[in-house]
Amino acid sequence: MIIVDDIYKRYQTDHGPSKWILQGVSFVIPPRVSVGLVGRNGAGKSTLLRLIGGVDQPNRGYVERRCRVSWPMGFGGGLQMSLTGRQNAKFVCRIHGHEADMDDRIAYIQDFAELGGSFDEPIKTYSSGMKSRLQFGLSLAFDFDVYISDEVTSTGDAAFKKKAQDAFKNLADHASLIMVSHGEGTLKQFCTAGIWLNDGTAHWFDDINDALKAYKDTLPK
Amino acid sequence: MIKHVYENPRTHLAITLGVWKALLLREAVSRISAGRAAWAWLLVEPVIHIAFMIVIFTVVRMRAVGGIETGAWLIAGLMSFFMFKRAGTQARNALNANSTLFAYRQVKPVDTVLMRALLEGFLSIIITVIVCIGALFFNINVAPDDPLTVFVAFFGLWLIGIGYGLILSVITTLVSEIGKVIDIAMTPIYMVSGVIFPLANLPVSFRKVLLLNPLAHGVEAARMGVSSYYHVIPELDIAYLYECGLGSIFLGLALHRYFETKLIMR
Known part of the structure; x- marks a missing residue:
């Protein structure tokens, strides 16, 4: 179980603090539920993954990990x-x-x-x-209980995606995944629940399809 | 339900020791085997430096300084100063070089700084021994009369190097401009530490000011250990060297503790 309680995050730049990237984000990820994060570029998806992974600290609020969480994979990190x-x-x-x-x-x-x-x-x-x-x-x-993936699967070829998927099927009884991906198919394959990040706040959906729908409704037609 | 998770958690000490070992081995690999003959360059730099200085002193026909042979005087001074400088510089750049590793929760910024300083201390001792043995082939006798004093001097300079690395790694990460200023200041520090000119020749009032610099005490102490005939400066105070070393390490650790989250943030 991962508890994210009212976290605020902004970065320090050379010209003072940036605008708030996350403003009062709260949710609870139950055990063995794989979650997909959706949102526009710059909505704070990678930032949120880094905070969940404990690599970075929020300015306010806290993240509690009641399980073993991997480091955030992605971008050569x-x-x-x-x-x-x-x-x-x-x-x-x-x-x-x-x-x-x-x-x-x-x-x-x-x-x-x-x-x-x-x-x-x-x-x-x-x-x-x-x-x-x-x-x-x-x-x-x-052996982690939660694996954090930041677009890792998107650069792999078809064979690798298949392999990653099989690996996660085998883990499904005791481990879960938190992932960011812009591939709708990938999210649907791996995740059951979804979080939609918009304007610094997070919206939880028990079904990833609802999260994708909410996200797509805000996009210009 | 998630009980199996905490079956046998490692203690904080076990995690830190694991991280230290991993970092030390990682640093050693990249320091010794990265690039073409990286290990050779570790030795080439001090050797060229020493050779250059010996040539200059030969040209001005200065055969002895403070009662010991110029070659021995230079080698003792330069190698002890390098002990500080190499450990300090390597440790100071640790955060930049290892920033990708902070993706792992277990790795704290201070770990990378300390392990770099430790590795560089080992390497510096090995290099110093090689240089001293090599010097014998040129009839320069640097075999210490009092090895313990030499060790005490080197160890004290290493402590100051660690303190310097800890403090500067934080400051340069938070305010990068200060790093450039310190680089400019490094050459004057080398001069006023009495590495290439004898502090004993200076007037007492002037010398008192220069001896506020703990490095000067370390360099003089190393020479005193090399030869018991060396006319060491009367104000030499090894305790002061260690006070500064431990004081700077304490300050550096405090800075790392206070700014820990800022150092990891991008």
């Missing part, structure tokens, strides 16, 4: 560009306290990401699809 895929994987194993069974985890990541020889090449040589394969594999190698 958490990958050190000058190091190889394997070195990054080792790093993540170590900070999560899996020093002892590191070999098994790395074998899993290598198998899931299907990067071939590139696994031992620096991340900066990877395409965006390769990066998201690695990021997905990295987070799936650890």
